[in-house]
Amino acid sequence: MRKITEVIIHATATRADWWADRSTADKVAEVRKWHVDGRGWSDIGYHFLIDRDGTVAEGRPIERTGAHVKGHNTGTIGITLFGGHGGEKDNAFADNFTEDQDAALRKLVARLQAEYGPGLKLSGHHEYANKACPCFDVRKWFARKAVQPRHLGQSRTMQGLAASGVGAAMQEGADAVAGLVSDLPEDAGFLSVLKITGLVLTVGGIGFAVYARWDDWEAGHR
Numbered sequence: 001m002r003k004i005t006e007v008i009i010h011a012t013a014t015r016a017d018w019w020a021d022r023s024t025a026d027k028v029a030e031v032r033k034w035h036v037d038g039r040g041w042s043d044i045g046y047h048f049l050i051d052r053d054g055t056v057a058e059g060r061p062i063e064r065t066g067a068h069v070k071g072h073n074t075g076t077i078g079i080t081l082f083g084g085h086g087g088e089k090d091n092a093f094a095d096n097f098t099e100d101q102d103a104a105l106r107k108l109v110a111r112l113q114a115e116y117g118p119g120l121k122l123s124g125h126h127e128y129a130n131k132a133c134p135c136f137d138v139r140k141w142f143a144r145k146a147v148q149p150r151h152l153g154q155s156r157t158m159q160g161l162a163a164s165g166v167g168a169a170m171q172e173g174a175d176a177v178a179g180l181v182s183d184l185p186e187d188a189g190f191l192s193v194l195k196i197t198g199l200v201l202t203v204g205g206i207g208f209a210v211y212a213r214w215d216d217w218e219a220g221h222r
Helices: 024-039 099-116 138-143 156-180 185-219
Strands: 006-011 048-050 056-058 076-081 121-124
Touching: 006 099, 024 048, 024 056, 048 099, 076 099, 121 138
Parallel strands: 006 076, 006 121, 048 076
Antiparallel strands: 048 056
């Protein structure tokens, strides 16, 4: 058995809809053809390939040295993600890949760490070659919390919009009360506070909703 010390992540540089109507097995066979017929290798260069729907396929047996990073194949495992066409080195994971791929890659890395040790190094192809591949910073991606599906009530965007709605209702309520009790000056202070509070909630809620949407987008919640 080979001594494994590192996992290196790649991208196939295929379009997001490449062979969308074909099975994962068909796609793996095509990549194998690129490597064997096109480059003259003995087998596909990667050990694992992850499809857009999160399906994990095995490529070259782990027991055999891969052919995925020149000069860094000994002691490493190569994993590639379908996608990444036109991607840049500093892209976010979600710019080129799916949430299913995110979950599948994390699960696969955790499995390999359990088998070969938690100290298993995790790298991206571009760290060893002048390439954009895999089109995201692997260690920064792995350090972030996995993207989890959210219920509507957990959405910070919706919470911000709800606060804004409450604020608007408070302002309308204050105006309505002022119309009914305009002859009671002692209520004026209370109504002013109510309107100001409502305004703060309205503006703050909208601002928070905009920020939350942007932050969620960056984190992969689309």
